[in-house]
Every structure is written in C-alpha cells, then in structure tokens.
Amino acid sequence: MSTPLTRDLAAFVATLSFDALPAEAVATAKLAFLDATGVMLAGKDEPCVTVLINTLEPSAGDASLFCGPQRVRAPEAAWINAVATHALDFDDTALSAHPSAVMVPAIVAEGEHLGSSGRDMICAYVAGFEVWAEIKRREAGQHHLKGWHPTGIIGAIAAAAACAYLRRLDVDQVVNALALGASQSAGITANFGTMAKPFHAGRAAHAGVLAARLAQNGMTASSDALEHAQGFLTAVSPSGQVDRVSPCEVGKNWASASIGLHIKKYPTCYCSHRPIDAMLSLREMHPEFAPDDVEEIVVSMSRRNAMVLRNARPKTGLEAKFSIEFVLSCALIVGRVGLSELDNAVVLRKDIQAMMERVRTVYDPCEDPSSGYAPFDQVAVVLRDGRTIESEPVALARGAAGAPLSDEEVRSKFLDCTSRTLDETTALGLYVRLKRLDTLDRIGAAFVEADE
Incomplete structure (x- = not known):
C-alpha cells in the first residue's frame, strides 16, 4: 500500500512560510538565484535560445526576458529563460540534476507577473527543492541509466510546486498542480550534447508555470499521481525499486539546508x-x-x-x-x-x-x-x-557543497557571465540586489528594476 505522497507534498507546499525556513535553506535559495541569473545572461544568445524565440514568437506580456526590457507572457519567459540558463551547462547541480535552471526562471517569471516579494520567491524555490528531494529519495536507482534526464522529468513537478506556492494554491489545487506537472515530464539522455538538453530544462519550467495556472483555474488530475502503482515514481523507475510506502519527510529533513548546491567551476557536465x-x-x-x-x-x-x-x-x-x-x-x-x-x-x-x-x-x-x-x-x-x-584522488569537485567556491569566486563567475550582456556598473547592481533578495518587496524586470 502506498503513502499519500502527492497530498502530503501538496500540504507542505500550501502551508509553507518563510519564517519556517532554516537559515541554510534561505542561503541555498539566494545562491541559486544569483548563480542561475548569471549563467542565464551568459547563455542568452546561444543558438538554441534563438531557435526557440524564433519558433515561439512570444506575445507581449509582463515577464522579462534576460533581465532586459523585452517582456513576454510568463509561461514563455520561463521557457526561454530556462533554456538560456542551461544552454552552457554552467548552472548549478544538486539531486543528480539541475534544479535552479528549471525553478529560478519559472519563479522569476511568475514572480514578476504576480508582483511577488523576494521572500516569496525564496520560499517558492525551497518548496520546489524539497519536493524534488523527496521524489529523488524514493528512487533506489539512477534515472540516467534508464535514459531519463532528471532535470526534465522531476523538474516539471518541482516547478509546479514552486509556482503553486507563489499563487497560494490550497492543498487540493496543489495536488492537481503536482499531478499536472508529472504528466508533462520529459527528457532523455540520448539528447545530451545537443540543443535538446537545455530544451528539457525549458520545457520543465514552462510545464510548472502552466500546471499551477491550470490547477488554479479548475483543471483536475489524480490525487495519487506520484505514488500510484502506475504513477510517476513507478513509471520512470529504472528497475522498479521505488519507495511508495514510507512517510513523507518534507518539512522534517530540509534537503535545501543539508544538501545545498554544487556551483559549477567549469561549463561542462x-x-x-x-x-x-x-x-x-x-x-x-x-x-x-x-x-x-x-x-x-x-x-x-x-x-x-x-x-x-x-x-x-x-x-x-x-x-x-x-x-x-x-x-x-x-x-x-x-x-x-x-x-x-x-x-x-x-x-x-x-x-x-x-x-x-x-x-x-x-x-x-x-x-x-x-x-x-x-x-x-x-x-x-x-x-x-x-x-x-x-593526481591525488578527488572526492569533491571545487564548487561542490562540501568544497564551496569562495564569495569572491562566486562574484567573479557572475561578473564574467554577465559581461557578455551588461556593463560592469549594471552587473554589480544586479549582483547586489540578488545578494539581498530576501529584503526586496517586489520583483520587477527580473531584479534590474526591483523595488527597494
């Protein structure tokens, strides 16, 4: 018999508050927004991004592309910005995937649309990260070995959780959002080393925005979409050795605090x-x-x-x-x-x-x-x-959560990434705003025009 995982995760998302977050979880989220924004700006002119923009021909809206003046609808902004964030494979990793490449663009796009505060966005990131970690905890095998790209398949669910938090959905609505995210999961490792890999992150971000909006507007889905015998966990499991029984641990063991992020020193896998x-x-x-x-x-x-x-x-x-x-x-x-x-x-x-x-x-x-x-x-x-x-044996890469880059190295990476797009004064202003994200009352133009 399975545990009511989907509903337990939904209850966690629906009742989460910033005051409940461990300080380490807040620090993880702030680092995620900082690093992801930098690599997004570095990747914004990559061919995969240009192809997507030319194909979508996005309509005007209230969410910005690449911290700039062009504004499109939030679902398309999340999609395009996420592809840019993952285009160079320079974004952070955790949970055998790339959580920030999916969640940061989705949260920023919806956050701009909703007028969310910095604290709202941090809380949304932690909500998605914890949901992601709980899903991964239940899989004994490696999704990569089956050909699944975890960033695409779990990212859609985590982004749905993050956007559901921003929209303050109730428990039943979050259940539907998670289930709708699961039904949009996709991404195969055979496409690694091509434009399709960052497309996985983009589709997951778009799926999360769409899932939360559909759920808020009344679309229903299965209340046990994750833990059902034919649900997400079983469907994507490499060997079927998946935990559908144990109690949900979200809100007890904070993965965003204990695991943290691996910040990439090199723009490679x-x-x-x-x-x-x-x-x-x-x-x-x-x-x-x-x-x-x-x-x-x-x-x-x-x-x-x-x-x-x-x-x-x-x-x-x-x-x-x-x-x-x-x-x-x-x-x-x-x-x-x-x-x-x-x-x-x-x-x-x-x-x-x-x-x-x-x-x-x-x-x-x-x-x-x-x-x-x-x-x-x-x-x-x-x-x-x-x-x-x-060489000496290397157990931790430079930039791993257990061997973190220094503040100066993080800053240097950010300025190097943003130098392709922003002058140094603007880049430093953006860096400062991201460092104090939790103090901003409202997010506009992807931080560049954030209210004090």
Whole structure:
C-alpha cells in the first residue's frame, strides 16, 4: 500500500512560510538565484535560445526576458529563460540534476507577473527543492541509466510546486498542480550534447508555470499521481525499486539546508568536474612535462558517469561538454576549461583532437548506487619515457557543497557571465540586489528594476 505522497507534498507546499525556513535553506535559495541569473545572461544568445524565440514568437506580456526590457507572457519567459540558463551547462547541480535552471526562471517569471516579494520567491524555490528531494529519495536507482534526464522529468513537478506556492494554491489545487506537472515530464539522455538538453530544462519550467495556472483555474488530475502503482515514481523507475510506502519527510529533513548546491567551476557536465580538477592539479604540481611527452591519459571514474560523458570524439562545443576525452585534453594542453574553450574552433584543434585519442577510462567498481559516483576520481598521465604521474584522488569537485567556491569566486563567475550582456556598473547592481533578495518587496524586470 502506498503513502499519500502527492497530498502530503501538496500540504507542505500550501502551508509553507518563510519564517519556517532554516537559515541554510534561505542561503541555498539566494545562491541559486544569483548563480542561475548569471549563467542565464551568459547563455542568452546561444543558438538554441534563438531557435526557440524564433519558433515561439512570444506575445507581449509582463515577464522579462534576460533581465532586459523585452517582456513576454510568463509561461514563455520561463521557457526561454530556462533554456538560456542551461544552454552552457554552467548552472548549478544538486539531486543528480539541475534544479535552479528549471525553478529560478519559472519563479522569476511568475514572480514578476504576480508582483511577488523576494521572500516569496525564496520560499517558492525551497518548496520546489524539497519536493524534488523527496521524489529523488524514493528512487533506489539512477534515472540516467534508464535514459531519463532528471532535470526534465522531476523538474516539471518541482516547478509546479514552486509556482503553486507563489499563487497560494490550497492543498487540493496543489495536488492537481503536482499531478499536472508529472504528466508533462520529459527528457532523455540520448539528447545530451545537443540543443535538446537545455530544451528539457525549458520545457520543465514552462510545464510548472502552466500546471499551477491550470490547477488554479479548475483543471483536475489524480490525487495519487506520484505514488500510484502506475504513477510517476513507478513509471520512470529504472528497475522498479521505488519507495511508495514510507512517510513523507518534507518539512522534517530540509534537503535545501543539508544538501545545498554544487556551483559549477567549469561549463561542462558535472560528471567531468572531478577529473578536470585532478588534471589541472596534476599539471600544476608537475610542470616539467609537456603535452608531447604524454603517451596516455588514464582516468578512473564510475561507469555511470562515463556513460553520461558519451561523446568520445566531439566535433562541437556542445558535444565537448559531454566528453571526458575533451575536458582532460583541454585541461592538459590549454590549462583551463572555461567558456572560451567550449568553442568549436578549440574542440577541433589538431593537438586537442590528437590528445583525445590517448585518453582511456577505467571504471571504479565501488560506485554509489544512489549518486552514481565512485568514491573519488583520479587521473594518471603515462609519459613516453615510461614514468607514470598520478593526481591525488578527488572526492569533491571545487564548487561542490562540501568544497564551496569562495564569495569572491562566486562574484567573479557572475561578473564574467554577465559581461557578455551588461556593463560592469549594471552587473554589480544586479549582483547586489540578488545578494539581498530576501529584503526586496517586489520583483520587477527580473531584479534590474526591483523595488527597494
């Protein structure tokens, strides 16, 4: 017999208040809005965003695109801004997914439309994060292994919860919103390394806005859509080993406080970050060898992460984001893996293409069945003179919740991302507003015109 999960989650969302939030949860949400806004502005001119705008031809409305003067209807703003946020794969990760790329654009769009306060938006983010965490807690396997992209399939439900909070829906309405979000879940890992991956985040954000609006206007859905034997949990489970029985834990163990966010230092799939750290550290500790001295690069990681990094011989920047061969070759030869390196011309460089041929992956058998990660990743460089140089084992990537970036590093990333769009004075003003999001009475023009 299943637990009334959908209704329990709905009751949590409908009764949540800012005063109930742990300070750590508030800090997580504020960091999410800050980082997601920066990477959204960095990604706004990517081809996938342009294609979507040209296809949707969005109507005028009261939600802004990219913190700028153009305003469209909130569902389309959420959709387009979420695609921009995930376009560079530079947005944060948590819960084996990209929660902020989905929820921040959805919350900002509806928040502008509704005239929500900064506290409202923080509370909405925590509501969605906690719903996301509770759903993930109940799955023993890895959705990626079945081909599901968790950002798309769970993101639609979490965004529905966040938008339902903003609209102050009652319990029955939130039940319907969650169920309607579940029926819009989509996204497959076969599309990683293409424009379709950020489209998953965009569709999930749009689905959340739409689900809450439909529920408020009277559309009904199943009251046990998540926990039913043919419901969401069972339908997307890789092996059917899903928990439909245990009591709901939301509001007791705050995942947004205890888990936090992993802020990306590199604009690549997060599965590649520990090996990048390992290679850069090895390169720094051993400046005596040159790329031409390298016979082979051996990286140890989990089989699941290697599977996600599916592009062994990438030819484009998009493909390279999901290539362990590229990121290690680039880190070794260039000495960094930043936005400028995820360029087609860099990927096609002859020296990098040649080095990719020398990368070999070995699988650590001690893979965590929940996270999909090995206890640590490690890189070894085999030199032509017969020597082998090994990196230290890397258990936490730089920027992980357990190894956070400094405030200055977060600020530097934000200013670097926004420099493509905003002058420094405007960017710094936006940064300050986001840092004190909880003090803003009303959100307008995606923070740029926020009321004091």
